Amino acid sequence: MKEPGEWADIGERVRECRVAADMSQEQLASALKLDRTMIAKIERGVRRVDALELSRLSTVLRVPLNYFLTPPPQVVSRRTELAEDTATDAARQSFGMEIALSTWLDDIRQLVELGEYAPPRGEKYPEAIEDVRSARRAAHWVRARLALETGPINSLMSVCERLGQLVAVVEAPGDGASLIDGDLAVAVVSKAGEPGRRRSTAAHELGHMIIGDEYSSDMGIHASRDEREAIIDAFSAELLLPVEAFGTVTRSDGRATREDLVVLAARFRTSWSLTVRQAVEAQAIDRGAAKEMRRRNPTRAELMEAVGWTPQPDLETVRVPPGYAHAVVESYKKSLITAHRAVELMRGQIVAADLPLRDDADPEL
Numbered sequence: 001m002k003e004p005g006e007w008a009d010i011g012e013r014v015r016e017c018r019v020a021a022d023m024s025q026e027q028l029a030s031a032l033k034l035d036r037t038m039i040a041k042i043e044r045g046v047r048r049v050d051a052l053e054l055s056r057l058s059t060v061l062r063v064p065l066n067y068f069l070t071p072p073p074q075v076v077s078r079r080t081e082l083a084e085d086t087a088t089d090a091a092r093q094s095f096g097m098e099i100a101l102s103t104w105l106d107d108i109r110q111l112v113e114l115g116e117y118a119p120p121r122g123e124k125y126p127e128a129i130e131d132v133r134s135a136r137r138a139a140h141w142v143r144a145r146l147a148l149e150t151g152p153i154n155s156l157m158s159v160c161e162r163l164g165q166l167v168a169v170v171e172a173p174g175d176g177a178s179l180i181d182g183d184l185a186v187a188v189v190s191k192a193g194e195p196g197r198r199r200s201t202a203a204h205e206l207g208h209m210i211i212g213d214e215y216s217s218d219m220g221i222h223a224s225r226d227e228r229e230a231i232i233d234a235f236s237a238e239l240l241l242p243v244e245a246f247g248t249v250t251r252s253d254g255r256a257t258r259e260d261l262v263v264l265a266a267r268f269r270t271s272w273s274l275t276v277r278q279a280v281e282a283q284a285i286d287r288g289a290a291k292e293m294r295r296r297n298p299t300r301a302e303l304m305e306a307v308g309w310t311p312q313p314d315l316e317t318v319r320v321p322p323g324y325a326h327a328v329v330e331s332y333k334k335s336l337i338t339a340h341r342a343v344e345l346m347r348g349q350i351v352a353a354d355l356p357l358r359d360d361a362d363p364e365l
Contacts (some may be wrong), residue, residue, distance in 0.1 A: 008045030117327035122164030139238035196271030203236035
């Protein structure tokens, strides 16, 4: 039986999830076919909730059931309470990302506890990061460690896993979020963004781990949050599209045309804004040309034509790291998890019919 304090914790999570869903107590009560006073008592922690009611709350609020039962990690990117009188769209998105992040962390820990997954420890750049230039050096260090040289990264998901950050693509709105909880570094990226933006977000969250998160002192205690984010952005841009790569498309005078940049954006699968920004850094175009090019985003046909109409999937159908995916399938094959749980852990990457056949019945998990 849960203690009174634990019911209060569950009630607080219900309240925040309701606010994040932009629902009033009356609206939530109506959806659950309860009286509004029952919702108020649940949120105050003075009314217990049975398993069926928690399941219905999970469905209506679109929150994993386990989120109500498991305390969220202490180290999270969102540090302010979500309240009805201060909730904004940005705050709601941030809260949704926190839920996705907490759930992702719990899922990884389950596979670790089952003995089927041993995530690599997160790596960190060994030198001090003080400015944009040193952040770019950190990106070169990562590429050197993975023998990437100056070519495109085929699977950013695999790169992140090899470096010790486990990324999941989730349905939650927003961009992304990450945290380090003990021995695990995890991140989530929203599927809602276009492909180039998803890759930028994943690389940005990787930068928080490699360089040091936004609350560390590695960048100097006097740096503002905007300055720190600019440093992380420089890392992610150089990781995805190194300045040296522009040498493969520039003309004899060292300059590049819009068509040249379209080729690089397609090959490296970067957003147009990042490609143009890196072109300026490489001095392949000047700021005036960059301003003009930002007004002319390449079409999908232009990008596909640049790579011979070869599909370029990344962070699309692949939603979880390859090592983690293998652990899920192995756990299912050994009857450690049910088919339903295996599909849930894979976050839409597979359906039940994709799972291998096994002779025994599923356990009750």
